Amino acid sequence: MQCFLPSVPMDGLPAMQRPAEPESTPQRPAYSAWLRDSNSITQQFMAIGGRPDIVSLAGGLPAAEFYPTAAIEAASKRALDRWGSAALEYGPIEGFPALREHIAARISKATGRTFTVANVLLTVGAMQGLDLLGKVLVDPGDLIVTQNPTYVGALDAWRPRRPRYVALDWSLREPDFGRALADAKFVYTVPNYSNPTGALVSTAARQALLERVVRAGTWLVEDDPYLPLQYDGDAGPSILALHGRMAPEGTYAGPVVYLGTLSKSIVPGLRVGWAIADPGMIQTLTLAKQSSDLTGSMLTQAIALELLEHGIEEQHVPGMVERYRVRRDALCAAASRQLGDWYEWEVPPGGMFVWMRARDPRIDTNDLYAFALEEKVAFVPSSVFDADGARRDAMRINFTRSRPEVIEEGIRRLARATERYLASL
C-alpha cells in the first residue's frame, strides 16, 4: 500500500503525505516500517471540514446541529448522581458493567437470540474494535478478505499489522474464493449502507456468505455503524442475527464478530462502541484493549447508559433520519441536474454516502480532486477505499454533514471542477 492521493498544498492544511523521517541532528531511530506506507488522508479531511471556505462533502460526519446536547448534559448529571466514583474509575477493561448488560440485552432483542455480557466488549467507537481485531488476529502477511471498495479506517487500522487482502466476492462464484476464505484470518464487511458505497447487501447474499464462512472455519467481522440511518425500508437481519438462527442455543460462540457504535445514532464524542463475539474472542480482545488504553472512559459509558435507558434513540433518531433523508434527496436531485452527464450512482437506501462512478473513462478522481479543492469543494476519491489504490473512477460524497443549500452549492462547484478538469485533458 502506498500514499495514493496527490499532495495538494493549501494554506493552513496539512499536506497529504507520508510522515517525514526525523530530520534532527544527530539522526534519530527510524519509524516502524508500516508508516512508510501510511498517509494522513483522514487528518486532512478532518482539517478540510474545519475550513469555512470549503464545502466538504468528504467526511463521514453526522450533523452537529442535531446533536442532543441538552439530553447529554442531563444524562451526565444523572450518571454522576447515580454512580458517583464508580463512573470515574479505571473500571473493568471490558467496560462499565451496567452498560455491558444493557448492550447484551439490546443485541438479544435485535437478533432474537440470547447474548450475555460474556459476548460484549465496550470499545472506543467501532474503530477501536477494528484495531483490536487486527491486533489479536493478524501477523504480517496474513490474509483478510474484505469488501472492495472498503472503509478506509479499516485499512488504516490493520496497516500496522501488515496484512494481505483479497476482495470479498459477494457472488461467491470466483474459483479461488473458497481457498481465500479458508486461508483468511477473517472476512470484513459493512453490509448495511456500506462505507463508501451506501449499498445494502441482501439477506440472501448475507446468508450465502455466512454459510461459506462457517464451512471455511474463519471469522466474519460485521461492521454496522450505519444501522440507525435507514431512509427507505428496513435493513433486514444482521449477519449476527442470521447466525443466531443457525446456532440458537447456549452462549453465542459463532464466527460473527459484530461491531456497533453510538457515533451515528447519538454523537461521536462519547466514543462508545461495542464488539459482540464468542466469549474467548471477547477475552482476547480485552487483553489487547488492556495493552492499548488500559480501559475506556467509565464516565462516557455511564452517560451512554443513561441516554439509552431514557430512550434517546427513540426520541432522537427518527427526526434526524428524516432530515438526513432530505439532505440525501437534495444531493441526488442537484447531482441529477448537474452531474448526470459525467457520473452515475444509485440512491442509497441508508447511511451517509452517495458513491458516484465516472461514465467517462478519462476521469481519474485522484486528478479531479486537485481541481475540486481549487473550486473549494472536497470529496473522497475511490483510491483510498482500495487496499492497492488502483481504483480511480469513483468518489464518495457525504450528505449528512451539510445543510441542503450547502450540498447544492458543493455540487455546483463539483460540476465546475469536473468541467475544468475534462477541459484540461
Next chain:
Amino acid sequence: MQCFLPSVPMDGLPAMQRPAEPESTPQRPAYSAWLRDSNSITQQFMAIGGRPDIVSLAGGLPAAEFYPTAAIEAASKRALDRWGSAALEYGPIEGFPALREHIAARISKATGRTFTVANVLLTVGAMQGLDLLGKVLVDPGDLIVTQNPTYVGALDAWRPRRPRYVALDWSLREPDFGRALADAKFVYTVPNYSNPTGALVSTAARQALLERVVRAGTWLVEDDPYLPLQYDGDAGPSILALHGRMAPEGTYAGPVVYLGTLSKSIVPGLRVGWAIADPGMIQTLTLAKQSSDLTGSMLTQAIALELLEHGIEEQHVPGMVERYRVRRDALCAAASRQLGDWYEWEVPPGGMFVWMRARDPRIDTNDLYAFALEEKVAFVPSSVFDADGARRDAMRINFTRSRPEVIEEGIRRLARATERYLASL
C-alpha cells in the same frame, strides 16, 4: 516473554493464563503470535480489587473516596454549556484544541521553556501514549532500553510489537550500555516515584542519562504519572525540563517524549493524558492514534479543561496527598512491626508503591503469592515487572487505594502468608 505467575484458581476470579486458542468446531484461525506470550495479570488484579473479602495491595489505583465527583459534575455542565456540539464531535485527532493549548502552557510553565500545541498530543491516559510509541517506533526485534524493574503496562503495551529489552544502567558504567543506547529505538523510564519501586531518580542521574541519550541520537520516553504525589520534598526538574535548558530556543524538537496524565491527580475515568514531543513525532503519533481509535472523547477533554481552568489540582491535590502520606506511613509502620525480619524497603518519597525485597534468599514471591491469596491479601510479585520474568525476590505494595486500617490488616495477612510459606519450604 512468558506468563510468569502461577494460575491461582479462585471462585469468581479469572484465571491468570494465556488466552485459549479458539476451541470451536471447525477450528478457527490462530491468534497473533504475541498473544502466546501474553497474560491477563492486570485483568486479574482488577478483578481482585472488586472482591470485598480480599485486601488488595496489588493495584495501582487512586482512592475512590477522594474523587472530586461534585466538581466533575459541575465541570460537565459548564463544558457542554460553553462548547455545545464542539464537545461532542469526533474532534481533531490531536485532541480538543483548547485543552491542547492549556497543556502546552502548563508544560511551558513547569519546565521554564516554551512548548506549543505542535508539541502536544492528547491521549487516552498515559497508557495510550506508551501504546502509540510502540506502534510508531518498534518493529519485531527492535531494542528498547528500559528501567528494570519496569512498569508492567509498558511491557504489555509493547509486547504486540515484539521488542528486545536491555536494562537501563543508571550508573552508565556498564561497558555495553553505550552500544545499547546507540542501537535502541528509545529509552524508557519513570523517574518520579517509579512504578514499581517508588524510587526518585536524582537530578544528576537524569542529566547524565540525558547527555548520553543526546549523544547516542535515540529517543527518551519520560513517563510521569506520579508527579503530583509528592510526600517528602520536591521531585526536581523533569528530564524534559533539563533538555529544555540544553535547547531553549525555537520549537521544541529534542529527544524527550514526555507522558503525563490526569489519572492520578484528578480521576482515571476521564482517560485524559498527553504526550509532549518533537512536532514530527507528534504528527506520527497522531497518525497512529487515528488508526487506533480515530479520536479521543472531546467531551472528557472539555471536562478536563474546565476542571484545570477552575484550579481543581490546587484545590484537590494537597488534601489528597496529605491523606496518601498517612496511608504510606501506616503501611511502613505496620510493615516495620510485622515484616521487618523478612523484607527490606525504602520509604518512598512519592507515588503509590512500596517495593519490598526479601532478605531471605529462599523467598520466591511468585510462590508466596498463592499463600497470600489464601490469606485474602494480594500484592504484585516482582516477576511481572521484568521483561524476562527472572526476578523473584520482591513485591510491589500499593498504599493509595485502601484506608489505613485496611492496609494494616493487609500487612497482618501478608505476615501470616510469609510465615506459612516459609514453614512449607
